[in-house]
Every structure is written in structure tokens, then in C-alpha cells.
Amino acid sequence: MxxxxxxxxxxxxxxxxxxxxxxxxxxxxxxxxxxxxxxxxxxxxxxxxxxxxxxxxxxxxxxxxxxxxxxxxxxxxxxxxxxxxxxxxxxxxxxxxxxNAAAVAEHAWALILACAKSVPQLNDRMRAGHWDKATHKTIELSGRTLGVVGLGEIGRRVVAIGRAMGMRVLGFDPFADTAPEGVQLVELAQLFRESDVVSLHCPLTEENRRLLNRDTLASFKDGAILVNTARGGLIDEPALVDAMRSGKLYAAGLDSFETEPLPSPHPFRDVPNLILSPHIGGVSDxxxxxxxxxxxxxxxxxxxxxxxx
Known part of the structure; x- marks a missing residue:
């Protein structure tokens, strides 16, 4: 048998x-x-x-x-x-x-830090023979505000690292009865408006598809950083490209996309302050x-x- x-x-x-x-x-x-x-x-x-x-x-x-x-x-x-x-x-x-909560949380922070410290761009400049010490300034995260959308296993780990970095932390999760220690639960509108860094850690549903669109991105703090290690469908991709090119956002790090593998050509590939990885946040040993x-x-x-x- x-x-x-x-x-x-x-x-x-x-x-x-x-x-x-x-x-x-x-x-x-x-x-x-x-x-x-x-x-x-x-x-x-x-x-x-x-x-x-x-x-x-x-x-x-x-x-x-x-x-x-x-x-x-x-x-x-x-x-x-x-x-x-x-x-x-x-x-x-x-x-x-x-x-894979630990792996995804670590990758989210890898993207946050790469965005704030311009790691890929400085690496490219160094390899091209430049020394930008006199002209480049990175963003210091201590004392800034981190907004975490989704407070499950991954989001809570991201919160803990943010607090260790000395950041004020805002959180949104419609299913959370209590907040992790040191997190202020707020509505999404306030989180988008006040956060210097927004990190997405929520599941994709029909209700929150394209949660980040032209209107919500316009409500972000000028010069904010956006990181998505959740699902690509949470973001209206053309709207994000426009927000990046206009200078509304300082940088963004994406590990998931509406269509995967990411098509070529794709506008994301031509935005220099957009850091991309191929949905590998949860792929660790x-x-x-x-x-x-x-x-x-x-x-x-x-x-x-x-x-x-």
C-alpha cells in the first residue's frame, strides 16, 4: 500500500x-x-x-x-x-x-539602518573612487519616532530594537488589546503623521490592500523613511515612486512587491534612494x-x- x-x-x-x-x-x-x-x-x-x-x-x-x-x-x-x-x-x-519572526525583524532593521545611513549609496560611491565625508550626513535615529503597523511576533521584535535604539515608538494594530512596553497605541493617521520611520508588519487583506496610497503617503512627515517587509500589496507602487521622486520621503526599503519576482523594467529600479531586496526577510539559516x-x-x-x- x-x-x-x-x-x-x-x-x-x-x-x-x-x-x-x-x-x-x-x-x-x-x-x-x-x-x-x-x-x-x-x-x-x-x-x-x-x-x-x-x-x-x-x-x-x-x-x-x-x-x-x-x-x-x-x-x-x-x-x-x-x-x-x-x-x-x-x-x-x-x-x-x-x-521566521526573528529573521524578518532583523531584516526590517537592516533596511531601516541602510536607509537612514545611506549604506548602499555610500558603498557605490566609495567603489567609484569618491570620499564623501565632508559632504554627506546620515540620519540619527535616537530620539526619533518609529511607527510600527502590526504588533504581532515580528512587529514586537521591531519595537524592542527601536526602543533599544532610543526611539519613541508608536504602534497600530486593530487586533491588539494591549501594547508592548514603551509603545503608544495610536490611530493610523497619527502614526503616519508623526513617525520618522514607518515599518509595515501586518497581513495583507482586502480591507488594507494599498493601505499606503497617494493620500496616506501625502500625510507622512516630510523626509520620513518607509520600510515594508510584509506584503507588497499594502503599497500603491506608482504612488510610492512619485513620493520618492518628489522628495516627500527620504528613503524607503522594500522586501516585498505587488508582483514577484519584480518585473524588469520596473520604476522601482530607477529610484536611487529606494533599497530593494528579493523578499528574503524571512530566509535565514x-x-x-x-x-x-x-x-x-x-x-x-x-x-x-x-x-x-
Whole structure:
């Protein structure tokens, strides 16, 4: 009797996670699986579970796998899964909440500091033979205001680092009953208006899609810094380009985009004070293992009703 299958929408999974799934046949979809390829694999193997690393999982894939019982995200962002379609089919959707929180928070701060200190630009100037000590001034963050949108596992870590840097911290989270120590809970309008640095750490929903648009960006403090390590759909990208080019924002750091991979050409590539990274905030050595284990445990919890150590 053949083992039931679990489909992984990637070319690999942490060995520790694969070991947990020893009672199942683990099918890898490849480095950049396309929707038609995932549908074909679902039809061929009829998986009982799908672990989502790359790509999206919608109705066609679900319908191609009648045995499917659980879709488990390799990370925390389940917006890439059609949750309504899953619920209609009795398929459980799970996320590895907090598994990559440290990695994403660290990357958010890497982008904040790179923006404030012009690290990429100064590196490029040095390599081109320049010495800008007499002409360049960076932004000192101590004493400035940090606005954190979303106070989950990642946002709270970003808050802690901001406080350690000597910053005043404002927070917004419609689901937070209490604020972390040293955080003033405010409405979004006040956060945008008063923050020197705005860092996004909220999930993408239909309600907050393009949360940052021409109107909200216009309400930012002049010379503010914006960082997004959450989801690209939170930002109206043409509006951000205009805000950058007009000088409204001092700099921005983005790790997620409305379309991924980022198309070429794209206006973002031509904005010099916009620092870009390819959605790798949650990709660290430790997070790779933690997310794999979290995703595998979530699959087993549904399939076997177990909590695997």
C-alpha cells in the first residue's frame, strides 16, 4: 500500500521537517513552480497535504487533489492561499506563525539602518573612487519616532530594537488589546503623521490592500523613511515612486512587491534612494529550519490530530 503524498511547492524542505514527514511521500515541485505544474502534480499524486513555500494555491489546485485535507504555509503569510475556497472544501489552512519572526525583524532593521545611513549609496560611491565625508550626513535615529503597523511576533521584535535604539515608538494594530512596553497605541493617521520611520508588519487583506496610497503617503512627515517587509500589496507602487521622486520621503526599503519576482523594467529600479531586496526577510539559516518544522507539524496536527515535538 503506497504512502499518502504531501506536495511541497518548492525544490526543498529542511531535512528536519522531511524527517517528521517520514510516513508520507514528499513531492517537491521545483524551484519556481508554475500554476499548471502544480495542478499536474496534484492530479498525479492526489496529496493529502500541501506545504506552500512559493507560488499561490487556489481553486484549480484544490480541485485537482480530492484527498487534500490541509494546506500549510511555510511561514506566516497565508494571503497566497485562497482561504474561502479552502473553507468551502473543508480544507484546513495553517501558518507557521512566528517561525521566521526573528529573521524578518532583523531584516526590517537592516533596511531601516541602510536607509537612514545611506549604506548602499555610500558603498557605490566609495567603489567609484569618491570620499564623501565632508559632504554627506546620515540620519540619527535616537530620539526619533518609529511607527510600527502590526504588533504581532515580528512587529514586537521591531519595537524592542527601536526602543533599544532610543526611539519613541508608536504602534497600530486593530487586533491588539494591549501594547508592548514603551509603545503608544495610536490611530493610523497619527502614526503616519508623526513617525520618522514607518515599518509595515501586518497581513495583507482586502480591507488594507494599498493601505499606503497617494493620500496616506501625502500625510507622512516630510523626509520620513518607509520600510515594508510584509506584503507588497499594502503599497500603491506608482504612488510610492512619485513620493520618492518628489522628495516627500527620504528613503524607503522594500522586501516585498505587488508582483514577484519584480518585473524588469520596473520604476522601482530607477529610484536611487529606494533599497530593494528579493523578499528574503524571512530566509535565514535558522528560519529555514523553523518554518519547515512549523509547516510539517501543522500538516501532521491536521492529518493525525497530533502535536509532534
Amino acid at each position: 503506497s504512502r499518502p503524498s504531501i506536495l511541497v511547492t518548492a525544490a526543498d524542505l529542511a531535512p528536519e521537517a522531511v524527517a517528521l514527514l517520514h510516513d508520507y511521500k514528499v513531492i517537491f515541485a521545483g524551484k519556481a513552480p508554475q500554476p499548471d505544474e502544480l495542478i499536474a502534480l496534484a492530479k498525479q499524486h492526489d496529496p493529502v497535504g500541501i506545504i506552500v513555500r512559493y507560488g499561490k494555491v487556489g481553486e484549480p489546485i484544490m480541485d485537482a487533489a480530492p484527498a487534500l485535507k490541509v494546506i500549510s504555509k511555510h511561514g506566516s503569510g497565508i494571503d497566497v492561499i485562497d482561504q474561502k475556497a479552502a473553507a468551502a472544501r473543508g480544507i484546513v489552512v495553517k501558518a507557521a506563525v512566528g517561525a 535558522a528560519a529555514y529550519v523553523n518554518m519547515g518544522l512549523g509547516a510539517a507539524r501543522n500538516v501532521l496536527a491536521v492529518l493525525e490530530g497530533s502535536s509532534v515535538a
